[in-house]
Amino acid sequence: MTKKIYLLFVLVLVLAVQGMAQEWIVPDEYKSVENPLPYNLTNVQKGKDLYMKNCKSCHGDVGKHNGLPLVPPPPDVTSDIMQANTPGELFYRITHGRGGMPQFETTISEDDRWRLVNFIRNYNPDVEPVLVEAPPKKAKLLASVNEADKKVEIFAEVENTDKQFVELPEATVKISAKKAFGNLPIGEVLTNKDGRAEFVVPETLIGDENGLVNIVVELEDNFITDQVVLDAAKVGQPKPLPKLIRKEILWSTNENVQSWLLLSYLGAVGAAWLSIAYVVFQIFKIWKAGKK
Amino acid sequence: MEKIKSPEESRKLLDKITYDLTRSIVKRDELTNFWYFILIMFAAVGLWGWGIQIRDGLGVTGMRDYVSWGMYIANFVFFVAISLIGFLISSALHLLKIQWSKPISRVAEQVAIAGVALAGIIIINDMGRPDRFLNVFLHGRFASPIIWDVTVVTTYLTISVLLFYIPLIPDLALLRDKGTDDIPKWKMKIYTILALGWKGNAEQYKLVYHAMRILMLLIIPVGLSIHTVTSWLFAATLRSGWDTTIFGPYFVAGAFVAGSAAVVIVMYAYRNRYGLKEYFGELQFDYMGKLLVFVSLVYLYFNINEFLVPGYKMKTAEGIHLANLFTGRYALMFWSTQLLGLIFPILLMLMKFFRRPLPLTIISGFVLVASWFKRYIIVIPTLEHPFLPVQNVPEHFKHYSPTSIEIMITLFSFMAALLIITVLAKMFPVITIWEYAEEKGIPREIISEPKK
Numbered sequence: 001m002t003k004k005i006y007l008l009f010v011l012v013l014v015l016a017v018q019g020m021a022q023e024w025i026v027p028d029e030y031k032s033v034e035n036p037l038p039y040n041l042t043n044v045q046k047g048k049d050l051y052m053k054n055c056k057s058c059h060g061d062v063g064k065h066n067g068l069p070l071v072p073p074p075p076d077v078t079s080d081i082m083q084a085n086t087p088g089e090l091f092y093r094i095t096h097g098r099g100g101m102p103q104f105e106t107t108i109s110e111d112d113r114w115r116l117v118n119f120i121r122n123y124n125p126d127v128e129p130v131l132v133e134a135p136p137k138k139a140k141l142l143a144s145v146n147e148a149d150k151k152v153e154i155f156a157e158v159e160n161t162d163k164q165f166v167e168l169p170e171a172t173v174k175i176s177a178k179k180a181f182g183n184l185p186i187g188e189v190l191t192n193k194d195g196r197a198e199f200v201v202p203e204t205l206i207g208d209e210n211g212l213v214n215i216v217v218e219l220e221d222n223f224i225t226d227q228v229v230l231d232a233a234k235v236g237q238p239k240p241l242p243k244l245i246r247k248e249i250l251w252s253t254n255e256n257v258q259s260w261l262l263l264s265y266l267g268a269v270g271a272a273w274l275s276i277a278y279v280v281f282q283i284f285k286i287w288k289a290g291k292k
Numbered sequence: 293m294e295k296i297k298s299p300e301e302s303r304k305l306l307d308k309i310t311y312d313l314t315r316s317i318v319k320r321d322e323l324t325n326f327w328y329f330i331l332i333m334f335a336a337v338g339l340w341g342w343g344i345q346i347r348d349g350l351g352v353t354g355m356r357d358y359v360s361w362g363m364y365i366a367n368f369v370f371f372v373a374i375s376l377i378g379f380l381i382s383s384a385l386h387l388l389k390i391q392w393s394k395p396i397s398r399v400a401e402q403v404a405i406a407g408v409a410l411a412g413i414i415i416i417n418d419m420g421r422p423d424r425f426l427n428v429f430l431h432g433r434f435a436s437p438i439i440w441d442v443t444v445v446t447t448y449l450t451i452s453v454l455l456f457y458i459p460l461i462p463d464l465a466l467l468r469d470k471g472t473d474d475i476p477k478w479k480m481k482i483y484t485i486l487a488l489g490w491k492g493n494a495e496q497y498k499l500v501y502h503a504m505r506i507l508m509l510l511i512i513p514v515g516l517s518i519h520t521v522t523s524w525l526f527a528a529t530l531r532s533g534w535d536t537t538i539f540g541p542y543f544v545a546g547a548f549v550a551g552s553a554a555v556v557i558v559m560y561a562y563r564n565r566y567g568l569k570e571y572f573g574e575l576q577f578d579y580m581g582k583l584l585v586f587v588s589l590v591y592l593y594f595n596i597n598e599f600l601v602p603g604y605k606m607k608t609a610e611g612i613h614l615a616n617l618f619t620g621r622y623a624l625m626f627w628s629t630q631l632l633g634l635i636f637p638i639l640l641m642l643m644k645f646f647r648r649p650l651p652l653t654i655i656s657g658f659v660l661v662a663s664w665f666k667r668y669i670i671v672i673p674t675l676e677h678p679f680l681p682v683q684n685v686p687e688h689f690k691h692y693s694p695t696s697i698e699i700m701i702t703l704f705s706f707m708a709a710l711l712i713i714t715v716l717a718k719m720f721p722v723i724t725i726w727e728y729a730e731e732k733g734i735p736r737e738i739i740s741e742p743k744k
Contacts, residue, residue: 282503290489
């Protein structure tokens, strides 16, 4: 047993030293590959979402250098080690992985991997950042349900510098359904230049037993709005109600009683008491016969 | 039926029979008072215990989460069992036109009334909230086997009372007409009311026979079902020891054993106390002994089936249960009831000597006590083995032993049953006079003629 632990320890040590010692070299042909996706807010934003889901657990919060204490340590997004990479190198490393860094070739699409690269490039000192942590703006959100077409129609306005509300273009609107234990995200939609958007509710959405859904409409995080709740919208599938009480089982309620039990019980008891009543009637007749 | 005697002879004989059979009504001495005192005192002590239980709840009993049926339910099954003898002797044997059992009919009916009345009271004993008793009728569930029990107990009680009362009507008239001055005035008043103006004409006799016949036929299915549905309380569950299909006939057979033993004991008490040696003669004891052997053999047969078949298979839970009975915690009680209450009595009663009054009564005492413990063994050991694994449960939840309150209330039920039998014996003749007189060849006109 101790021998095994000792062997395992040596193995881990060797691997760790190797990992630190050997440099992770990206082949030249990958280094110079250009990012096919444009560097814009949408792509960076998407990349951020992907980072949050797939990378943050090891690499930590951006700029906080709080990645997991692994060997070798996963570098922060803002760190020099990370930012020394060209876009092509970043794409190669995300795609193939090495040692503790997993490969994402099969789990994240190529476009999304490039969006991740866009997100990392946002923190490069040589690149103009598009993702700016601006103070949230005041906005107004209006929404209504078109039950016939199973659509949610949205109109968003934002407060401009003159304290006037104008149409809000290119903003992400999140749509979710209110469930017993929180909101279930069912989709997102971007507003057009008029500040309007339409969201088609998926066919598969399940509502209550009548197909009613409480739809919650929210603007993305950097706007201050109240969420709009559309109560009892008839846009979902009716919820199949499982029968919790089976019919015809022992001790069940009278509505679920076996018909043969009810019949035999009432039949037997009725017959017995009718006979008893008949006997009591005979006693009455004995009394009458005595009067003659 | 003996040959018809002359009117003078008949009148003399009828006077003797009436004198003998009203002795229980007339006789009231120190011993009677003492007997009443004992019964009422112990019954009162039991009622006091019941008061404590109602005040403090069922926590005063030994019943807990797992063993939720204790001594009360065992006692209930016992009382239902002894009440079943009423239907065997006063109906089944009567319909078969068996002569020797006729004087015993009323004794059997007394035992039946006392047994079934107490069975009903014991169920209320077992309720934590007796004030909710009516809910059983208001919100009873037809899908539950317990509903049968509630209705069958009340139906059987009603039929037993009627079957006790209807053959009594001519006797009441006879006492009303020929009763001596020794009979207290208030008793005579009751007889006059209950006799329903009986004149003894042919139509009235016809009606009495008709009503009795209907009741005797009716009590057979009701009597069989009362103990069969009691067994369903157990057999309709999946617990080891209860989950068996022969429980209905097994209970009925056991009931005849317990009831016959009870009848023998009551018979012996009447025979000696009221000087009825001619009426409850050696013949009656001999045949009761034979009947007891017969029903015991049937019961033994069911016992063998009940224990030997699962004893071969020893399925997991069933095996634990059986081992507990055969060699475990309940071995002493189990083997005592089987040997002292069934096997030895059968062997002894096969000999004529042991079917004589005194030996038979002693044997019946053993059989009766054993059949009470037999019910205890049916109810409690099964509940002590819950099927689901139990954890972090206080040790006393897993085992059951009755508390003094439970013993007090059970004692109350015995005393109350004896009190009912005593009151019935003190109120009404313990043998049907007119039937007995007819057997002796006394014509009906003389039986129903008014006092000179």
